Amino acid sequence: MYIKYKNSPSITAWASVVGKKESEGPLAHLFDECSEDDYFSKDTWEKAETEMQTRCINHLLHKKGLSVNDINLFMGGDLCNQITSTAFSMRDFGFPFLGLYNACSTMAESMIIASCMVDAGYTDNAIALASSHFCTAERQYRTPLDYGGKRTPTAQWTVTGCGSVLVQSMGKTSFINSAQIGAVVDLGVTDTNNMGAAMAPAAADTIKKYLKNSNTKASDYDLIITGDLGEVGSALLKDLLLKENIVLDNHIDCGMVIYDEEQKVQSGASGCGCSASVIAAKFLPEFEKEKLNNILFIATGALLSPATSMQGESIPCIAHLVNIRSKKETKK
Amino acid sequence: MYIKYKNSPSITAWASVVGKKESEGPLAHLFDECSEDDYFSKDTWEKAETEMQTRCINHLLHKKGLSVNDINLFMGGDLCNQITSTAFSMRDFGFPFLGLYNACSTMAESMIIASCMVDAGYTDNAIALASSHFCTAERQYRTPLDYGGKRTPTAQWTVTGCGSVLVQSMGKTSFINSAQIGAVVDLGVTDTNNMGAAMAPAAADTIKKYLKNSNTKASDYDLIITGDLGEVGSALLKDLLLKENIVLDNHIDCGMVIYDEEQKVQSGASGCGCSASVIAAKFLPEFEKEKLNNILFIATGALLSPATSMQGESIPCIAHLVNIRSKKETKK
Numbered sequence: 286m287y288i289k290y291k292n293s294p295s296i297t298a299w300a301s302v303v304g305k306k307e308s309e310g311p312l313a314h315l316f317d318e319c320s321e322d323d324y325f326s327k328d329t330w331e332k333a334e335t336e337m338q339t340r341c342i343n344h345l346l347h348k349k350g351l352s353v354n355d356i357n358l359f360m361g362g363d364l365c366n367q368i369t370s371t372a373f374s375m376r377d378f379g380f381p382f383l384g385l386y387n388a389c390s391t392m393a394e395s396m397i398i399a400s401c402m403v404d405a406g407y408t409d410n411a412i413a414l415a416s417s418h419f420c421t422a423e424r425q426y427r428t429p430l431d432y433g434g435k436r437t438p439t440a441q442w443t444v445t446g447c448g449s450v451l452v453q454s455m456g457k458t459s460f461i462n463s464a465q466i467g468a469v470v471d472l473g474v475t476d477t478n479n480m481g482a483a484m485a486p487a488a489a490d491t492i493k494k495y496l497k498n499s500n501t502k503a504s505d506y507d508l509i510i511t512g513d514l515g516e517v518g519s520a521l522l523k524d525l526l527l528k529e530n531i532v533l534d535n536h537i538d539c540g541m542v543i544y545d546e547e548q549k550v551q552s553g554a555s556g557c558g559c560s561a562s563v564i565a566a567k568f569l570p571e572f573e574k575e576k577l578n579n580i581l582f583i584a585t586g587a588l589l590s591p592a593t594s595m596q597g598e599s600i601p602c603i604a605h606l607v608n609i610r611s612k613k614e615t616k617k
Numbered sequence: 618m619y620i621k622y623k624n625s626p627s628i629t630a631w632a633s634v635v636g637k638k639e640s641e642g643p644l645a646h647l648f649d650e651c652s653e654d655d656y657f658s659k660d661t662w663e664k665a666e667t668e669m670q671t672r673c674i675n676h677l678l679h680k681k682g683l684s685v686n687d688i689n690l691f692m693g694g695d696l697c698n699q700i701t702s703t704a705f706s707m708r709d710f711g712f713p714f715l716g717l718y719n720a721c722s723t724m725a726e727s728m729i730i731a732s733c734m735v736d737a738g739y740t741d742n743a744i745a746l747a748s749s750h751f752c753t754a755e756r757q758y759r760t761p762l763d764y765g766g767k768r769t770p771t772a773q774w775t776v777t778g779c780g781s782v783l784v785q786s787m788g789k790t791s792f793i794n795s796a797q798i799g800a801v802v803d804l805g806v807t808d809t810n811n812m813g814a815a816m817a818p819a820a821a822d823t824i825k826k827y828l829k830n831s832n833t834k835a836s837d838y839d840l841i842i843t844g845d846l847g848e849v850g851s852a853l854l855k856d857l858l859l860k861e862n863i864v865l866d867n868h869i870d871c872g873m874v875i876y877d878e879e880q881k882v883q884s885g886a887s888g889c890g891c892s893a894s895v896i897a898a899k900f901l902p903e904f905e906k907e908k909l910n911n912i913l914f915i916a917t918g919a920l921l922s923p924a925t926s927m928q929g930e931s932i933p934c935i936a937h938l939v940n941i942r943s944k945k946e947t948k949k
């Protein structure tokens with residue numbers, strides 16, 4: 286479903302917190318906080334992820350000089366069963382809370398709904414957030430951490446990271462102009478170590494529909510940024526769109542920029558926290574300097590669970606898209 | 618957060634499908650479909666829950682003479698890890714999909730967001746849905762089904778059921794007037810066999826805030842309907858509100874009406890599908906006959922997971938509230 290926002294809701298602040306491996310990567314200098322300790326001073330991985338979220342929200346509030354009571358609405362989620370990392374961070378903040386789950390597309394989903402709430406005037410502000418933690422995800426979806434399973438070349442590394450944005454009715458730099466809510470696409474991929482291949486068709490479907498609905502071309506955008514397709518998924522996305530006569534030569538994937546080659550993450554990064562932390566740390570600040578003026582942010586999610594994989598099911602995927610513009614572009 | 622809808626989005630259709638135990642209860646004659654087979658002709662419980670959702674959506678479409686392509690937006694969730702029952706039903710329908718998770722409060726959360734989307738004019742229609750299945754939930758949250766664990770007197774029975782509503786911009790009978798998005802409340806209950814006690818404070822908090830924000834009294838409503846507090850939680854809710862000088866003598870809990878005493882469900886029913894199927898089957902039809910004109914529907918959710926309980930955490934809870942009115946009351 287295509288959404289054209291009427292009142293240009295704005296992203297007025299962003300924050301990101303990441304773990305150790307991300308702190309050793311090429312974007313380390315851009316995150317608000319890099320923790321050398323993946324436990325974030327807690328005694329379980331799950332509590333660590335909640336603490337990472339808590340710090341991320343506090344950075345966001347601090348940047349705008351806001352207190353907890355100034356926030357009217359919060360939405361977001363994570364990869365833990367029952368999105369408990371988010372539920373438990375909400376216990377401490379007490380924000381009105383809408384829990385969301387669309388796997389690694391949750392950040393875009395969250396930004397879309399937050400923008401609707403602000404654009405339509407139900408609230409002046411809303412926080413959108415998503416996070417993932419390598420250790421909570423790995424043992425939940427794959428194998429115990431100590432097992433030391435070999436990773437296939439198509440595998441992606443779940444980011445330990447959290448990203449959040451504050452959407453407000455009045456802003457100066459980055460505006461949410463339009464969005465596309467994606468539908469589930471499943472071309473029958475069953476290999477849970479090849480999420481990029483599973484998710485690429487969903488990204489292609491959402492981009493194609495958005496370009497048609499907005500009557501724009503891929504080349505109209507400074508960048509078309511996908512969430513975590515990795516190398517395999519990104520190549521597939523380009524192929525799929527080329528078949529539709531859409532040339533994607535301004536594409537960048539968050540999962541391919543957060544780690545460098547020496548970090549040995551096979552096909553790239555994944556997890557809700559990948560696109561959430563990279564959009565917040567690397568791309569949103571560029572709107573302030575007008576280095577970016579018009580982008581598409583497409584986060585993709587693989588809606589499987591270990592139970593569905595064990596039952597022989599393929600992987601249903603989804604992609605949500607947000608169009609973000611600078612003041613210059615919004616005036617057009 | 619309090620929401621006053623400006624354009625009275627309307628619930629124009631509702632549907633419900635339930636399993637065997639629910640088919641033997643006092644509301645059996647009200648559901649659109651009662652399945653004697655809890656497998657719904659599938660070979661796993663998870664696939665059964667997806668099939669139950671699929672049937673529920675088909676009943677909804679059929680009632681309005683709509684086809685799959687007429688639906689612009691779908692949102693909802695379930696209790697399975699990664700809300701896979703919903704993701705997999707979406708694979709077949711292909712609706713634009715927003716996945717939600719707030720445990721057993723998901724139906725109210727879903728109705729609130731769907732109403733915002735329609736009220737603000739982003740879409741003419743949206744489906745809101747929630748489901749649960751005793752067998753998928755029991756083995757995921759508690760013990761293997763074959764284990765035959767003893768149930769405590771405070772335990773509640775997860776409903777095998779699905780409820781859905783169609784929200785449209787133009788309707789005739791039941792209108793969504795206002796809503797309250799709840800915040801997480803956790804008074805420290807750690808007993809996962811006493812969800813009612815854990816959730817009652819969240820319900821009390823949301824009701825109290827809503828009455829204040831809407832400048833109304835509990836006695837202004839025909840009924841104040843909670844989702845699945847059960848006997849223990851319902852008594853506690855009344856006590857908590859009485860301390861705030863709010864007398865709740867028009868209260869009914871969906872978890873206390875779907876089964877009767879002979880069905881031996883201890884403190885009552887629970888699960889997203891409890892409030893979703895009961896609101897759709899028992900209460901929404903009464904607006905057509907103007908037997909009900911003004912109700913509050915408060916679905917409550919316990920945002921725990923087996924992992925958080927095993928780590929010694931208490932149970933964070935949430936409650937979302939929707940105010941539904943007949944044409945008569947909306948005109949006032």
